[in-house]
Amino acid sequence: MLSGIKLSKIYNGREILKNVSIKVEPGKIVSLIGPSGSGKTTLIRALSMLDLPESGSVSLDNKKYVFPLKRSDITPPWPKVSVVFQQLFIWPHLTLRKNIELPLLVRGILNENKKHLNELYQMFNMEEFIDRFPNQVSLGQRQRSALVRALALKPKYLLLDEITSSLDVEQSAIILSHLDTIKKRGIGIIMVAHNIDFAMSNADLVCFMEDGKIVKQGKPFEFLLESKDKRISNFINNASLGSANVRMYFGKEEFQAYHLALLERLPKNSVITIIGGLGTTWYNPMGDKYKIYNEMRIKKNIVWNMLMYKYGTEDRRLAKEHPDLNNFFTLSSSIKTMADININSDGTVILQIFDPIPTVIEIKNRTLANSYIHYYNDLIKHSKKFLG
Numbered sequence: 001m002l003s004g005i006k007l008s009k010i011y012n013g014r015e016i017l018k019n020v021s022i023k024v025e026p027g028k029i030v031s032l033i034g035p036s037g038s039g040k041t042t043l044i045r046a047l048s049m050l051d052l053p054e055s056g057s058v059s060l061d062n063k064k065y066v067f068p069l070k071r072s073d074i075t076p077p078w079p080k081v082s083v084v085f086q087q088l089f090i091w092p093h094l095t096l097r098k099n100i101e102l103p104l105l106v107r108g109i110l111n112e113n114k115k116h117l118n119e120l121y122q123m124f125n126m127e128e129f130i131d132r133f134p135n136q137v138s139l140g141q142r143q144r145s146a147l148v149r150a151l152a153l154k155p156k157y158l159l160l161d162e163i164t165s166s167l168d169v170e171q172s173a174i175i176l177s178h179l180d181t182i183k184k185r186g187i188g189i190i191m192v193a194h195n196i197d198f199a200m201s202n203a204d205l206v207c208f209m210e211d212g213k214i215v216k217q218g219k220p221f222e223f224l225l226e227s228k229d230k231r232i233s234n235f236i237n238n239a240s241l242g243s244a245n246v247r248m249y250f251g252k253e254e255f256q257a258y259h260l261a262l263l264e265r266l267p268k269n270s271v272i273t274i275i276g277g278l279g280t281t282w283y284n285p286m287g288d289k290y291k292i293y294n295e296m297r298i299k300k301n302i303v304w305n306m307l308m309y310k311y312g313t314e315d316r317r318l319a320k321e322h323p324d325l326n327n328f329f330t331l332s333s334s335i336k337t338m339a340d341i342n343i344n345s346d347g348t349v350i351l352q353i354f355d356p357i358p359t360v361i362e363i364k365n366r367t368l369a370n371s372y373i374h375y376y377n378d379l380i381k382h383s384k385k386f387l388g
Contacts, residue, residue, distance in 0.1 A: 001025050002081065002157045002188055004047050007056035007067075009039075016042045017053065018212040024188040024205075026156060029179065031199040031220075032192045034209035035235065040192040043209070044159045047190070048083045049076060061156075079103070079153035086162040088146045090134050096145040097130045100152055113152065120148045124178060140171030147178065151187075158182065160191035164198055176201055196236055200224065208232055221254045225261035245364045255358040256289040258350075263296045266346060270302050273343040273376050276331070277308035278354075279315065282340065285358035298322065307331050307379055311386060319388035328386035331379065343372045 003023035009016045016039050024030045032040045045051040047058060049065070052074075057066045060077050090099050100117065104110040121130055124144045129137045134145075143163055150158060160179075164172040172195065180202050183189060193199035199206060200220040207217040216223075216232060224247055226233045249258045266272075283290055297304075305327045308315065318326040340352040347366035353359040 001059070001061065002047065002190075003059045004043070004053075005057045005059070007043065007046050007053045007058070009042050009046055009051065009053045011042075016212055017046060019056070020209075020212070020214055022047070022190070022207060022214065024157065024190050026188045027183055027186045028204045029183050029189045029191065029202055030205045030207060031203040032190065032207050032209060033194075033196065033199050033223075033235075038209040039212040040209050041161050044083065044161050044190065044192060048078070048081050048159055049074065050083065079150075079155050081157045081159065082150040082153060082155035083159045084146050084150050084161065084163055086165055088142055090142055090146060092134050095131050095133055096126070096137065096142070099134075099145060100149045103149065103153055107153075116154070117148075117152060120151055123181060124148055138171070140167050140174060143167065143171070143175060144178070147175070151182065155187065157188045157190070160189065162192050162194055165194055172198055208235070221249055221257055224249075225257055228264075247362045249360040249362070251357055251359075252285050252287065255285050255360055256287065258360045258362070259286065259293055260289060260296070262344065263293060263300065263302060266300070266302060266344065268300045268302075270300070270345040272302060272304055272345070273373060274304060274306040274308075275341040275343075275372065275376055275379065277306045277311070277315070277328075278340060279308070279310040279312035281354050282352070283312070283314050285354065298325065301325065303327065305376070307376065307383055308386065315386070316388040319386055323387075328388075329380060329383040330386050332382050341372060343369050343376070 001023055003021075005021050006019045007017050007021070008019055020039070020043055022030065022043065032043065034040055042051070046053045049058065052069060052071065053067050055067050057064055059065075060080065063077075065074060090096075091102070094102070101110055104113050104117075121127055124147070126141070126144060126148065129141050134142055147163070164175055167175065176198060179189060179191070183202065191199070200223065203220050205217060206220050206223050207214045208223070209215070210231070216229065223232065223236055226236060249255060286293060303325050304318075307329050309331055311328070311330070315328060319328050340354075342350045342352065344350070347364065347369045349363045349365065349369050349372060351361040351363075353361070
């Protein structure tokens with residue numbers, strides 16, 4: 001494990017890191033997000049000991065460094081810990097192959113690592129451009145070269161500082177796919193990312209930094225569903241690209257968290273319109289969280305307008321005990337429509353899949369939401385009121 005405990009760093013009299021603690025295990029990805037100037041790059045440099053912190057400690061597996069220390073007092077953790085910066089630092093007068101081989105050549109271990117290098121070139125699909133100069137390839141190809149150069153020395157931990165900040169969506173997706181491969185090889189990754197979609201994808205843990213501190217850490221879906229901390233939720237929304245209008249939540253835990261967060265963010269007296277209710281199918285993955293959901297819905301007076309294919313015991317109970325909150329209709333068997341579409345009054349549409357694992361696909365599009373409401377109103381004309 002690579003960890004930093006209570007790290008502090010001062011530049012020109014200003015405290016950049018304020019007792020920051022972070023850790024990453026082999027085969028895990030930790031994403032660092034937050035506004036510019038919050039200390040993310042400084043934290044990366046402190047963990048790699050490129051800049052020594054004033055206080056705190058860094059532990060690298062069984063080796064612990066307790067600061068303050070002088071540069072002469074430590075053995076640098078490289079290449080066990082390798083760093084890739086946004087600037088890349090690729091020599092313009094060398095081909096990409098020579099750039100990658102240079103650290104191995106300097107250490108006198110190039111020949112014994114030729115097979116390893118060829119495997120990396122194939123993994124990153126670099127055969128076509130590996131012998132070109134940096135000015136002859138795209139930025140995304142140079143970025144891949146910088147990653148391969150770091151991996152050439154077989155690090156156990158990889159620290160990445162905004163490596164996709166200048167890349168388009170397609171190139172970012174390519175880099176992301178490679179990070180997933182690296183992770184599966186047992187390498188721990190801490191990455192600073194400005195693109196929220198990139199930061200959340202494949203991350204095991206997300207840390208939000210502000211003013212030199214990690215103010216929140218948690219699983220990616222916990223950030224995407226953040227509603228209590230407006231500073232964080234506004235940052236997530238503002239930093240997301242257009243693709244963030246579609247988000248997916250997988251598994252029982254994320255399914256439950258999404259629906260609870262939805263009720264939290266919807267104002268009182270809101271309406272959730274459901275096309276294609278399937279009886280107990282939705283209640284089952286909610287598990288014991290359904291009781292919390294139901295109590296919250298009643299307290300906030302949130303109405304379900306639902307067209308059902310079939311109904312269960314809970315649907316009967318709701319229709320009888322809370323008819324003002326549950327406008328249920330049964331769909332005609334002759335009508336074929338996609339199962340379980342929810343239209344929320346905040347303009348989001350969700351599609352739900354229950355087999356093999358419960359999944360929520362959320363689409364933020366007011367026009368689409370309005371279209372589905374019109375569709376619902378048309379279907380009502382061919383449906384019967386369900387009274388329980």
